Amino acid sequence: MNKWVEKIVNGKERQAMLIMTHPGIEATGHTIREAVTDGEIHYQAIKNVMDTYRTSACTVIMDLTVEAEAFGAEVLMPEHEIPNVTGRLVSDLDSVMQLELPSLDSARVPEYLKANRLAVQHTGKPVFSGCIGPFSLAGRLYDMSEIMVGIYIDTEAVCLLLDKCTRFIIDYCKAFKALGATGVIIAEPAAGLLSNDDCLEYSTKYVRQIVEAVQDDDFVVILHNCGNTGQCTDAMLKTGASALHFGNAIDMKRALEECPDSVLVMGNLDPVGLFKQASPDRVYQETYTLLKETSCYRNLVISSGCDMPPGVPVENIEAFIKALTDYNREMCHV
Template identity: 60%
Template structure:
């Protein structure tokens, strides 16, 4: 991958009338390669082949990787189950009480499957041309939920908030190191998934999510590496906390009102989303996908910083005709613009 000035790329995205399209989409590439999800999430070469196969087939404006929210948790010692055709999930967190939090070591980037994800990003970065590669990672609060148990974490916000903060410190330390390693692979940015922050109030986000993400942003975001914060749990109630992180972009799930999200975000930030990955991309007809895409593009026409995307990672078994309908709608919309 060649060096790309991501600050300039972001500015060009906002300045151009042309609407960029960057769905979070890797699973169709896995299927194009004849591989399984399990193979892709455990082997960096397979993962890279899937990304490159998808890039060769469809005209996205950036490449993205699988949104796997177990990679970092496994590095910390969480037990993971690996279905053949679905994303992995945590079945046993490594800590259960404040004492376990204090004893939990922060892993290195050679732990568990981290090297496979670094290899996937490195391989793709070397192979693609002049478009950005957006890596993926989990956010600190969501990682804490996978290390402690989500229900337990929510209770601990009231019963042991200091212990939660100590766990968040360890999560932040690791994610910062991981993002630096992702930047070193040649990736131009990372989509940081923080869905669990959507389960708490804006005030709690400002205490337990925003400052930790902001620390990572201030440490690793620069002219050649941007952070896009994804929170598919935000229905509009914690957008203020998202914006407080200082990330270069914000990615919203399909529960959010996209126009309201754009109004709440700064005009110099990329704002992305939010076609339903299951209800639209997977479950609708091609005609419905086309119409939903055009409707969203029309609704957001007056926002130059908008990038159309899926609301989250597109799942396995999405019909190719639906993906083609999405890109056809974007192409047809762009053809109506004056350049």
């Protein structure tokens, strides 16, 4: 993976990695509910995306309910929408102390491991697994609004919960690594609600434990925080993750200025406002413009700012690919 990073930084052509599975779900005639509950269907969606768009790497569904459900949280799974956690599983120190660490056989975890295993075995491409970050997971178990207050008035309970969440995520990431995955995208959007100091204390400290447990020459950690508007980029860097993935709320040039060349910086085209709702011409222009404006930064991997939502037009994905191809062709003749 160090060589992969070096190849991107030193190569003349700009690389891309869209986080998308929904176009594959739709193309294979399945519903989101089927894909998030059946590892075989999930894999078929991954494969369809790879085959259709000739992607350089595979990504899995960014489902931020899998780990919470494993802990025992109630999850609503509509047929055609992303699952979401409902209710509150823990509310104080006593309930957190009683919370058991789930096994990797819990809930839908085995189906997600199956999708990753099949992708590793059959795609022949780098496979980036996905999981939720510790603070975002804790927020789904404790309630997101409550944990923002709890970090100040119920600190012991929140820190114990974060510790349990981190231990489970480490086990989950080790399982991805054992399957042969190239790396993992840790989605920690809730940390973007925090100041840099609070992010260091309640997210970075725990994400760093995950990084130290699994990241090495063969396995890269990509930290995704689409909630960061620029105030906690320093905290993201201090996790030690090899790559940082930003959402469309941030100024990409500013993020690149703040990150060293040795760290891959990924993002940040709007998955909804651009990819889903705009015209192909606008997708092309905004993609090409971002590439041109960041041409001096060799560590940028252009990407969607988050997971592609359902219903993105195929023409818009193709416009993105064309803009990247045209840009690289132009750069190769400079």
